[in-house]
Amino acid sequence: MDSNRKTPARPPIRVSRTAKGQRPQNFQDPALDKLLGIAVSLAGEVSVLRDRVDTLERLIEKSGLFTRKEIESFEPGADARTERAADRIAYIERVLLAAHRELDEIDSGRVARPLDEIIADYANRKI
Amino acid sequence: MAKPLHPFLPELQHDDVARLDFVKSLRRFLSTRVLPGNAKVYEQRVIPRFRATHGREPATRDEIRAEMVREPYYQLWSALQRRSQEMLWEAAIEPIQRELPELIKKANAAVNRPDRRGSLRLNPDLPLPAYNTEMDIHIQPGGYHHEWANDDIAAGAIYEIGVGMYMPDAWGAEGDYLGQLAVANFRRAWPDRKPRRILDMGCTIGSSTTAWARAFPEAEVHGIDVGAPVLRYAHVRSEALGVPIHFSQQNAEATEFEPGSFDLVVSQILIHETSLRAMPRIFAESRRLLAPGGLMIHMDIPRGANPFKQFMHDWESYNNNEGFARFMTGLDLEAVAVEGGWQKDELSVERVIPNYDKSQMAYGDEYPYTVLIGNR
Numbered sequence: 001m002d003s004n005r006k007t008p009a010r011p012p013i014r015v016s017r018t019a020k021g022q023r024p025q026n027f028q029d030p031a032l033d034k035l036l037g038i039a040v041s042l043a044g045e046v047s048v049l050r051d052r053v054d055t056l057e058r059l060i061e062k063s064g065l066f067t068r069k070e071i072e073s074f075e076p077g078a079d080a081r082t083e084r085a086a087d088r089i090a091y092i093e094r095v096l097l098a099a100h101r102e103l104d105e106i107d108s109g110r111v112a113r114p115l116d117e118i119i120a121d122y123a124n125r126k127i
Numbered sequence: 128m129a130k131p132l133h134p135f136l137p138e139l140q141h142d143d144v145a146r147l148d149f150v151k152s153l154r155r156f157l158s159t160r161v162l163p164g165n166a167k168v169y170e171q172r173v174i175p176r177f178r179a180t181h182g183r184e185p186a187t188r189d190e191i192r193a194e195m196v197r198e199p200y201y202q203l204w205s206a207l208q209r210r211s212q213e214m215l216w217e218a219a220i221e222p223i224q225r226e227l228p229e230l231i232k233k234a235n236a237a238v239n240r241p242d243r244r245g246s247l248r249l250n251p252d253l254p255l256p257a258y259n260t261e262m263d264i265h266i267q268p269g270g271y272h273h274e275w276a277n278d279d280i281a282a283g284a285i286y287e288i289g290v291g292m293y294m295p296d297a298w299g300a301e302g303d304y305l306g307q308l309a310v311a312n313f314r315r316a317w318p319d320r321k322p323r324r325i326l327d328m329g330c331t332i333g334s335s336t337t338a339w340a341r342a343f344p345e346a347e348v349h350g351i352d353v354g355a356p357v358l359r360y361a362h363v364r365s366e367a368l369g370v371p372i373h374f375s376q377q378n379a380e381a382t383e384f385e386p387g388s389f390d391l392v393v394s395q396i397l398i399h400e401t402s403l404r405a406m407p408r409i410f411a412e413s414r415r416l417l418a419p420g421g422l423m424i425h426m427d428i429p430r431g432a433n434p435f436k437q438f439m440h441d442w443e444s445y446n447n448n449e450g451f452a453r454f455m456t457g458l459d460l461e462a463v464a465v466e467g468g469w470q471k472d473e474l475s476v477e478r479v480i481p482n483y484d485k486s487q488m489a490y491g492d493e494y495p496y497t498v499l500i501g502n503r
């Protein structure tokens with residue numbers, strides 16, 4: 001689905017999406033910073049689709065019939081907005097599971113020993 | 128979609144709103160669910176490791192930083208936080224770019240219209256300070272000053288939509304929460320004062336200036352900034368909102384106003400985006416512009432109460448093009464004002480605590496603003 005259908009391929013005035021200034025590198029390998037950026041963009045676009053589907057479902061439920069114009073002007077009410085915001089947090093939590101994995105260890109106090117150590121213990125018949 | 132606040136914001140389509148909402152939700156998720164883990168990682172991993180090698184806890188934010196940037200948990204949070212900030216601007220730019228020629232046309236028709244109540248005066252020859260041009264502050268593409276077309280107003284619209292998401296819903300429908308906070312603080316301290324000429328330094332799109340002008344409708348209110356596109360936008364925006372303000376392109380370090388021509392000079396979150404060189408000059412200029420008995424009130428951002436929080440605040444300097452912000456930590460503002468020619472006994476520093484939803488704030492503490500007051 002082309003969710004950008006009103007954005008011309010070549011806009012008359014192009015506004016750069018890049019800020020002047022060195023981009024910080026958070027990971028040892030700069031490719032990882034880029035890859036993460038792409039992954040989050042994708043997550044964002046999926047979220048956009050999810051909202052759109054939600055709009056469709058609500059419109060169908062309401063009238064059984066709709067036009068594209070209706071989608072563009074659909075105004076979610078306060079309840080729908082609250083539900084969407086909560087759904088979105090749950091969705092982000094699923095996509096960003098990696099962010100919590102490490103903390104789970106700390107929180108549960110179940111810190112595993114390094115795999116090499118465990119394997120060495122097997123080898124040395126310590127376990 | 129809901130009608131924009133004024134005609135110089137783009138109409139948002141379904142997916143524009145969904146993109147903005149995603150960024151809002153992502154940032155809320157990061158600040159409430161991921162960011163707090165950094166403190167745990169610090170306490171449970173970094174402190175014990177540091178103690179093992181140094182025999183003590185890390186003592187400064189820089190020592191903490193040197194350790195934390197090696198922690199995978201911090202790395203991931205930081206990379207996600209950075210990405211969320213980039214996407215905030217990307218999501219704002221999308222609808223603005225689409226409508227920009229139309230928005231510029233509308234703005235051109237509205238600039239200095241005969242029925243205006245305020246005014247706009249630009250100075251294309253004004254040199255931009257290096258602290259504005261070295262990097263695009265808080266990574267807003269193009270910063271406050273870049274023009275993507277003739278008579279551009281994009282920077283203003285990008286700022287208005289973007290800042291509305293920086294701390295979602297914290298700034299109020301008109302984005303004037305900071306101004307209202309400053310006004311309320313002023314009224315508490317000086318309930319009987321009715322300033323007649325007010326200057327707002329570093330006004331950007333005039334969101335806070337509007338709060339001052341609304342609070343004192345009898346006063347003549349001026350807003351200055353160095354960025355032309357944000358000022359054009361500020362002018363047509365405040366006219367559309369029905370608030371008379373005189374905007375001009377001037378450097379707060381040295382303005383063209385007459386000495387003693389104001390009885391109140393304010394700024395909201397300007398000074399952490401300047402420099403140690405500029406600050407005494409800005410305070411000196413504030414003093415020069417004040418009539419005897421006049422007040423200078425500069426309100427700026429919080430910087431964290433202990434070394435760990437200070438380190439977290441420093442994220443902005445290292446990852447969000449707020450190069451100067453970290454120098455505000457522990458800075459003696461009164462001493463800087465004395466350097467700018469103020470007398471020690473004319474000065475005071477206060478803390479103001481806003482009442483907005485704390486879960487929206489990236490660093491989750493009570494977030495007191497610092498206010499430097501000079502009473503001439």
Ligand SMILES: C[S@@+](CC[C@H](N)C(=O)[O-])C[C@H]1O[C@@H](n2cnc3c(N)ncnc32)[C@H](O)[C@@H]1O
Pocket residue numbers: 256259271305306328329330331332333334335336351352353354357377378379380394395396397400401405
């Ligand atoms: C964070 S914004 C201020 C926000 C605004 N006061 C508000 O409350 O919404 C900082 C602004 O200060 C401006 N600025 C920075 N240095 C300046 C200077 N020396 N003179 C005038 N404006 C300056 C920037 O162009 C930018 O628009």
